[in-house]
Amino acid sequence: MESLQRLHNLQGGDALLKAIRVRSQRSGQNRRYYLLVSSNKKKLAGNLIAWPADLPADKKVRNIWLAPKLIPPEVEGDDAYWPMIGAILGDNKHLIISQSVKDAEDIHEYSLAMMGSILGISVFLALTMGYFLGRNVLGRIDTINATAHTIMAGDLTRRVPLTGKNDEFDELSTLLNSMLDCIDQLVTGMRQVTDNVAHDLRKPLTRMRNRLDSILSIASEKASKEAIEQAINDCDEIVRTFNSLLLIAQTESGTRRGGWGQTNLSKIIEDLESLYQALANEQGLSLTLSITPNQFVDGNKELLSQAISNLLENAFKYSIKNGTIVVKLDSIDNNTRVEIADDGPGIASAQRKNVLNRFVRLEEARHTPGNGLGLSLVKAVADQHQAQLILEDNNPGLSISLLFKNFPSTTPPPK
Amino acid sequence: MQILVIEDDIEASRYLSENLVSHGHRVETAADGKRGLALAKSKTYNVLVVDRMLPELDGLSIIRNLRSQNINTPAMVLSALGQVDHRIEGLRAGGDDYLVKPYAFSELHARLEALTRRTAPPDTTLLTVGDLELNLVNHKVCRQGQAIRLQPREFCLLEYLMRHAGQIMTRTMLLQQVWDINFDPKTNVIEAHISRLRRKIDNDFDVCLIHTVRGVGYYLGERA
Known part of the structure; x- marks a missing residue:
């Protein structure tokens, strides 16, 4: 508006007329609408139809209602408010500049x-x-x-296949796979035990049944009494096997948590030696001790005592005539090691892992009494104490060691 | 003696009382905890045989209740729970002995005898059985005046047998009392100890003092 007013003042009415005509032809965005009227409101130039009655020429922007007949034909749409500004130019001409809503x-x-x-x-x-x-x-x-x-x-x-990208998914898959390994091992173990329980308990049960059966037909009272006594022995054997299985299961699952604490391993071995020395003498075996006194480990006294007793009994059972059994206890670098070594036939290295399983009895041991659970318990006790169970060649004979890592705490290790 | 058996398994209870009666004892039975406690409170018994798991009131609660009222009748706890922890629990509750099912009657009987028989008072300094003497002060043992040299554990074993002279001691009782071992070794280690002790005590004398009760245990006494 200012520029048009200036144009009119400087160059006169004709220039203004020309400018408005040119501007009215423009199109596109920001298109403006113009109307120049003479003093008697007669249209001189522009693309608006007529001067709206309610627009004062006061140079102020107003929203003016335009009836359809006042809207330029090129604008699509109905009546609407148009923002417009009216002004009086020098020679009483009136000008409107507007914009289509x-x-x-x-x-x-x-x-x-x-x-x-x-x-x-x-x-x-x-x-x-x-x-x-x-x-x-x-x-x-x-x-x-x-x-x-x-x-x-x-x-x-x-197993879950790994992509080799070493990302979180591979990490998760590895973890899942090791969990599956664990489950697989447990299930296999359970299956094996079930098979073995069936096999090893059926034997004494059958024997007992046959004995009771024969009592029915035995005439002499003395003979039947003997048969009954033997049947009771069979029964005791079954109970013992069950108890051993139960103890192994409880130890493995870690339900035996009572009685944990700093345990004097040296004292346990000394006590057991006092118990077994008489037997060694009777059997013509030499039982020698080489132990560091007052060695403590974190553990359960009863379980440790029973595990070491099992190892001793094995050594006794498989020792040769006039054989030597050596029990050693020492502590190196905060690790306590109990070793029980005999000079018997030993165990072939291929069999060493196998003998830790329940009910496993090597061919050579078939003729000796036993249920094949002794070492399984030792293994379970070792695991619960986070101790390593090491079977080695004693040249000749077998050396079994329990290697304890000493923990500062007195609570049982989590299982 | 007068024995109260508190056991809910009717079959087990009958087996137990028949055997006890045949050994010359008088037996009363209760099939649940409440009735057992009432009987134990109202009458005097020499010993109680209490099953651990009972209807109404469990065995250990019965014993705790009795002990809190200063009824100190010796009590034998029977249980199917065999863990060492359970045994310690049973003894802590005031039970005097703990036996795991299934048990041999001879074992139970020997233990009941040990609980009730009068033994030498704890402050005794000299134990004597026949011509065998054991001095608790200077740890000397002699028979007919001849000194017998014993190793420390042999001394403990002999002391225990002499304190319970005439009573049958089972293998497991000896293991528990003399060696503090609560499991049953497969080999008969006790037999070896007894034969060594026998060699020292009995071999050079006419009268044997150490006797074996086949399938049950041993006792020390003058009766041949």
Whole structure:
């Protein structure tokens, strides 16, 4: 408005007329509408139809209602408020400059549409990326799921495949696989035990049944009494086997938590020596001790005592005539080691792991009494004390060691 | 003696009382904890045999209740719970001995005898059985005046047998009392100790003092 007013003042009415005509022809965004009228309100130039009655020429922006007939034909749309400004120029000519609301609305709509499409594109991109990323993650979860299903269906040998990317998924899969190894081992162990229980208990049960059966037909009272006595012995043997199994199971599952504390291992061995020395003398064996006094480990006295007693009994059982059994206890680098060595036939290195399983009895031991549970208990006790059980060659004979790592705490290690 | 058996398993209870009666004891039975406690409170018994798991009131609660009222009748706890921890629990509650099921009657009987028989008072300095003497002060043992040299554990074993002279001591009782061992070794280690002790005590004398009760245990006494 200012520039048009200046043009009129400097160059006169004709220049203004020309300028307005030119400007009225312009189109596009920000299109302006003009109207120049003479002092008697007669239209001189511009693209507006007529001067609205309620617009004062006071150079102030007003929203004026334009009836349909006043709206320029090139503007689409109905009547509406138009922002316009009216002014009186030098020679009493009146000028309107206005802007179509429709245009502003168009811009508004256009920006909305623009924003909408940007949003749409972003959402699309995000979803696509998410889909591809997610498909990768889901794919790997699916692999784990599939493995789990196969395992649940009974194939315990299956493992979650690793991608070799060393990412969190591989870490999780490795963890799952080691858990599966554990389960596999437990199930195999349980199956083995069930088989062995069936086998090893059926033997004395059958024997007992046959004895009781024969009592029915035995005439002499003395003979039947003997048979009954033997049947009772069979029964005791079964009970002993059950008790051993129970103790191993309790030790393995860590339910025997009472009685933990600093335990004097030297004292346990000295006590056991006093118990077994007489037997060694009777059997013509030499039982010698080489122990450091007052060596303490964190553990359960009863279990340790029974484990070492089992090892001693094994040494007695498999010792040769006039053999020597040596018990050593020493402590190196905070590790306490108990070693029981005999000079009997020993155990072939291939068999050493096997003999720790329940009910395993080597062919050579078949003729000696025993239920094949002694070393299983020792293993269970060692595990609960986080001690290593080491079977070595004593050249000749067998050397079994329990290697305890000394912990500062007095609580049982978590299992 | 007068024995109260508190046991809810009717079959086990009958087996127990029949055997005890055949050994010359008078037996009363209770099939649940409440009735057992009432009987133990109202009458005098020489010994109580209490199953650990009972309806109404468990065995250890019965014993705790009796002890809190200064009823100190010796009590033998029977249990299917065999863990050492359980045994210690049973003894802490005031039980005098603990036996795990299944048990041999001879074992139970020997233990009941040990609980009730009068033994030498704890402040005795000299134990005597026949011509065998054991001096608790200077740890000297002699028979017919001849000194017998014993190793420390042999001395403990002989002392225990002499304190309970005439009573049958089972292998597990000796293991618990003399060696503090609460499991049952598979080899008969006690037999070896007894034969060594026998060689020293009995071999050079006409009368044997150490006797074996087959399948049950040993006792020390003059009766041949």
